[in-house]
Amino acid sequence: MGFLKKLNSKYLKLKLKHSPQQNLFYGFLTYIVVGFILLSLPIFQKTSAPFLDHLFTATSAVSTTGLVTISIFDSYNFGGQFIIMLLFQLGGIGYLTFTTFMLLSTTKRITRWHKAILNSEFTLPISIKIKDFLKSVVIFTTIMEVIGAILFFIAFKMDGMDNYPAIWNAIFHSVSAFCTAGFSLFNSGFIDYLDNGFINFIISFLAIGGSLGFIVVTDFVLWFKNKTHKLSFTTKIILIGLSILLSIAFLFFYFYEPSITNLDGSTRTYAAFFQAMSAMTTVGFNTLDFGSFTTPILIATVFLMYVGASPSGTAGGLKITTLTAVFSIIKSRLRGSQQITFFGRVIPLERLYIATSSFIFYTSLIFLGIFVLTFSEDFNLEKIIFEVASALGTVGISMGITGDLSAVGKITIILLMFIGRLGVLTFGLAIWSRSISESEHMVIEGDIAV
Amino acid sequence: MGFLKKLNSKYLKLKLKHSPQQNLFYGFLTYIVVGFILLSLPIFQKTSAPFLDHLFTATSAVSTTGLVTISIFDSYNFGGQFIIMLLFQLGGIGYLTFTTFMLLSTTKRITRWHKAILNSEFTLPISIKIKDFLKSVVIFTTIMEVIGAILFFIAFKMDGMDNYPAIWNAIFHSVSAFCTAGFSLFNSGFIDYLDNGFINFIISFLAIGGSLGFIVVTDFVLWFKNKTHKLSFTTKIILIGLSILLSIAFLFFYFYEPSITNLDGSTRTYAAFFQAMSAMTTVGFNTLDFGSFTTPILIATVFLMYVGASPSGTAGGLKITTLTAVFSIIKSRLRGSQQITFFGRVIPLERLYIATSSFIFYTSLIFLGIFVLTFSEDFNLEKIIFEVASALGTVGISMGITGDLSAVGKITIILLMFIGRLGVLTFGLAIWSRSISESEHMVIEGDIAV
Ligand SMILES: [K+]
Numbered sequence: 088m089g090f091l092k093k094l095n096s097k098y099l100k101l102k103l104k105h106s107p108q109q110n111l112f113y114g115f116l117t118y119i120v121v122g123f124i125l126l127s128l129p130i131f132q133k134t135s136a137p138f139l140d141h142l143f144t145a146t147s148a149v150s151t152t153g154l155v156t157i158s159i160f161d162s163y164n165f166g167g168q169f170i171i172m173l174l175f176q177l178g179g180i181g182y183l184t185f186t187t188f189m190l191l192s193t194t195k196r197i198t199r200w201h202k203a204i205l206n207s208e209f210t211l212p213i214s215i216k217i218k219d220f221l222k223s224v225v226i227f228t229t230i231m232e233v234i235g236a237i238l239f240f241i242a243f244k245m246d247g248m249d250n251y252p253a254i255w256n257a258i259f260h261s262v263s264a265f266c267t268a269g270f271s272l273f274n275s276g277f278i279d280y281l282d283n284g285f286i287n288f289i290i291s292f293l294a295i296g297g298s299l300g301f302i303v304v305t306d307f308v309l310w311f312k313n314k315t316h317k318l319s320f321t322t323k324i325i326l327i328g329l330s331i332l333l334s335i336a337f338l339f340f341y342f343y344e345p346s347i348t349n350l351d352g353s354t355r356t357y358a359a360f361f362q363a364m365s366a367m368t369t370v371g372f373n374t375l376d377f378g379s380f381t382t383p384i385l386i387a388t389v390f391l392m393y394v395g396a397s398p399s400g401t402a403g404g405l406k407i408t409t410l411t412a413v414f415s416i417i418k419s420r421l422r423g424s425q426q427i428t429f430f431g432r433v434i435p436l437e438r439l440y441i442a443t444s445s446f447i448f449y450t451s452l453i454f455l456g457i458f459v460l461t462f463s464e465d466f467n468l469e470k471i472i473f474e475v476a477s478a479l480g481t482v483g484i485s486m487g488i489t490g491d492l493s494a495v496g497k498i499t500i501i502l503l504m505f506i507g508r509l510g511v512l513t514f515g516l517a518i519w520s521r522s523i524s525e526s527e528h529m530v531i532e533g534d535i536a537v
Numbered sequence: 538m539g540f541l542k543k544l545n546s547k548y549l550k551l552k553l554k555h556s557p558q559q560n561l562f563y564g565f566l567t568y569i570v571v572g573f574i575l576l577s578l579p580i581f582q583k584t585s586a587p588f589l590d591h592l593f594t595a596t597s598a599v600s601t602t603g604l605v606t607i608s609i610f611d612s613y614n615f616g617g618q619f620i621i622m623l624l625f626q627l628g629g630i631g632y633l634t635f636t637t638f639m640l641l642s643t644t645k646r647i648t649r650w651h652k653a654i655l656n657s658e659f660t661l662p663i664s665i666k667i668k669d670f671l672k673s674v675v676i677f678t679t680i681m682e683v684i685g686a687i688l689f690f691i692a693f694k695m696d697g698m699d700n701y702p703a704i705w706n707a708i709f710h711s712v713s714a715f716c717t718a719g720f721s722l723f724n725s726g727f728i729d730y731l732d733n734g735f736i737n738f739i740i741s742f743l744a745i746g747g748s749l750g751f752i753v754v755t756d757f758v759l760w761f762k763n764k765t766h767k768l769s770f771t772t773k774i775i776l777i778g779l780s781i782l783l784s785i786a787f788l789f790f791y792f793y794e795p796s797i798t799n800l801d802g803s804t805r806t807y808a809a810f811f812q813a814m815s816a817m818t819t820v821g822f823n824t825l826d827f828g829s830f831t832t833p834i835l836i837a838t839v840f841l842m843y844v845g846a847s848p849s850g851t852a853g854g855l856k857i858t859t860l861t862a863v864f865s866i867i868k869s870r871l872r873g874s875q876q877i878t879f880f881g882r883v884i885p886l887e888r889l890y891i892a893t894s895s896f897i898f899y900t901s902l903i904f905l906g907i908f909v910l911t912f913s914e915d916f917n918l919e920k921i922i923f924e925v926a927s928a929l930g931t932v933g934i935s936m937g938i939t940g941d942l943s944a945v946g947k948i949t950i951i952l953l954m955f956i957g958r959l960g961v962l963t964f965g966l967a968i969w970s971r972s973i974s975e976s977e978h979m980v981i982e983g984d985i986a987v
């Protein structure tokens with residue numbers, strides 16, 4: 088223990104030189120590099136593949152995106168698959184949640200530095216205590232993934248799978264769904280389970296749980312323990328926003344997508360809900376081929392991927408809260424009022440500032456990604472837009488071009504997934520921020536986490 | 538004169554009930570409706586066409602977009618063409634510049650109300666006086682269009698055109714170019730003049746002059762008269778921004794577009810510059826078929842149309858100044874500084890607020906327009922994105938789908954052109970602003986007009 092403490096303090100001193108954003112940046116980068124090196128070792132492979140593809144897999148896993156250039160099942164053996172699962176587990180619950188928790192369990196306190204990082208990664212409203220938050224993360228993740236694995240095991244057994252594959256598939260897909268990683272050991276994703284209501288339910292349950300975000304969960308747990316605890320404004324906005332967007336998306340898929348309207352009764356309902364849920368929670372599993380969808384539905388899907396779910400969850404995207412802040416600005420601006428309000432609450436200026444910066448930066452990056460891919464690739468624009476939105480939103484659905492991307496295309500997607508997982512502002516701050524003291528000011532009190 | 542004054546005072550009283558934004562809204566709407574009714578009369582037509590197409594033509598003219606569903610030359614006789622020219626002349630120099638000048642010449646003073654409208658339409662920095670501004674507008678417009686018409690006449694004569702058509706074509710295209718309307722009496726636009734350096738020059742000269750904006754021109758005139766007058770910050774930003782973007786765009790077109798790299802020497806230079814200039818100034822003429830361009834160049838063009846040129850000019854788009862403010866926000870945000878600066882100057886918060894609102898609203902409208910058209914039309918996404926960006930930016934270049942749009946598609950494009958000419962924020966404020974008193978606060982002192 089004394090040794091661990093010493094190591095920790097050395098580690099801390101090294102890290103204090105950097106801003107919290109830079110630490111997150113280097114942290115994720117380290118995971119990716121380690122993952123890349125491990126996956127490049129032949130002992131974890133079934134068949135060999137170019138290095139760039141292993142880098143792609145590692146980045147996709149750490150960023151919990153789920154886009155793949157090579158088949159996970161055909162390319163990596165059990166060891167390799169296990170490493171991939173570890174990578175998205177780590178990426179999913181977050182570099183910092185993990186390391187801070189490790190630190191917590193040895194030193195019994197959270198340093199000011201770790202608090203700053205946690206705040207910048209999860210943009211917590213101040214009213215929730217860091218310690219409660221971390222506890223909830225670990226407990227919640229464990230409970231959900233165990234439940235998920237058990238349910239998956241039952242479902243796979245019911246579907247006639249053998250014991251060992253059923254166990255491994257259950258664990259792998261449970262973690263993958265909860266971390267909204269979208270990695271699958273099935274080469275065609277969950278297309279074979281299109282009409283399997285049970286599996287549709289398990290994935291939706293895990294992905295929504297994971298993507299709702301730990302803020303919402305902690306908030307709920309506190310409320311459950313103590314009924315005088317009021318749900319935070321952020322939690323309310325996330326729940327309302329998610330419900331509205333998911334309902335609208337469901338109706339669009341249900342009524343307008345020919346490959347869904349062609350389906351029968353409950354299968355049609357499953358299919359519409361699953362695809363909408365998949366884009367929105369950014370889990371990125373699919374039970375239908377997005378490559379065959381019509382243009383308006385693809386545009387709607389791009390929008391869902393663009394928005395994503397809640398901050399501090401496992402999901403990517405711009406986040407519902409950012410969209411809400413941005414929406415409030417437009418509304419208040421158009422009404423000619425000077426204060427920005429939402430549901431009658433004044434949103435602090437600094438939050439709006441962060442939200443608009445995110446919106447602008449995120450939108451510019453999507454545009455830039457599309458521009459680069461139109462140069463480097465020969466696919467039609469639809470597929471390129473879809474791929475870029477999927478990568479930056481860390482969603483992982485594709486119209487089927489990932490494996491055929493050029494080297495420039497793969498590198499671009501790798502960068503987008505990495506930036507998408509870090510968050511566009513965190514990424515920008517890590518690269519360009521002037522000093523620690525200045526950038527620490529960025530986390531401020533406020534109503535909505537963005 | 539006494540009668541006119543009385544009419545004016547009645548008119549004013551009626552108008553004072555509305556906010557400046559609402560007056561602009563109804564003003565442009567009135568022009569469109571009057572234009573639509575006139576163009577629907579058989580005496581102005583060569584051949585009959587559905588009412589929706591005449592509404593489209595009238596909106597396209599007043600908004601100085603230049604998109605057409607029917608051939609101007611084949612559908613309208615001289616009278617009809619003259620009406621169209623009047624519409625884009627009025628739209629181009631602006632509903633308000635015109636009416637305020639009319640008022641000025643009768644009453645010798647500008648009312649507070651007119652000042653407010655002018656400020657909201659042209660978002661002038663306070664340092665420039667309204668009266669100087671109006672004088673410059675009329676003088677500059679007249680000088681430019683007369684010079685343009687004379688040069689065009691010479692060019693058309695050199696090309697072997699008969700006297701009368703040469704006169705009419707010279708006047709029509711001179712006004713069209715200066716107002717960045719992009720309406721042409723030639724069914725294939727200026728494709729026949731691809732290698733005609735003189736005509737390439739005339740159009741570029743007029744369009745850049747018109748799109749630079751009256752702020753820049755007034756500023757220059759004042760500087761010319763009195764060398765102690767310093768060019769405003771806005772003027773500098775516009776000139777620098779335009780030069781940079783136009784240079785980059787030129788290089789892209791010159792080196793990457795196969796249909797341009799195939800051309801010889803000077804023709805290649807003309808073609809690259811003309812297409813870039815056309816998108817950037819939003820004049821919307823073309824000497825090549827945009828329908829045959831490659832995807833990356835189309836995306837670059839969409840970006841140019843999205844940005845547009847300077848505020849208070851005849852151009853559409855988001856404006857260079859808005860983009861500059863937005864860019865400054867990102868930069869300052871990423872550096873972790875609290876104040877937003879550009880070239881060492883602090884940009885006032887209210888300006889940033891307007892800029893980000895414009896950016897968000899503009900971007901959302903483009904997305905919405907694309908979404909609607911993917912539902913109503915059967916064209917590929919590339920063509921739809923191009924059409925929507927062209928309409929909202931009041932540019933008027935097309936990949937050739939305008940005439941084949943469905944009724945829903947035409948109405949969508951009509952709305953986009955209208956909103957694009959009004960400006961997204963003015964439009965929003967006209968529709969949703971609560972009261973005059975509140976919305977009058979929106980015009981404030983500041984460095985950059987956005
Ligand atoms: K994912």
Ligand SMILES: [K+]
Nearest residue numbers: 602718821932
């Ligand atoms: K135009």
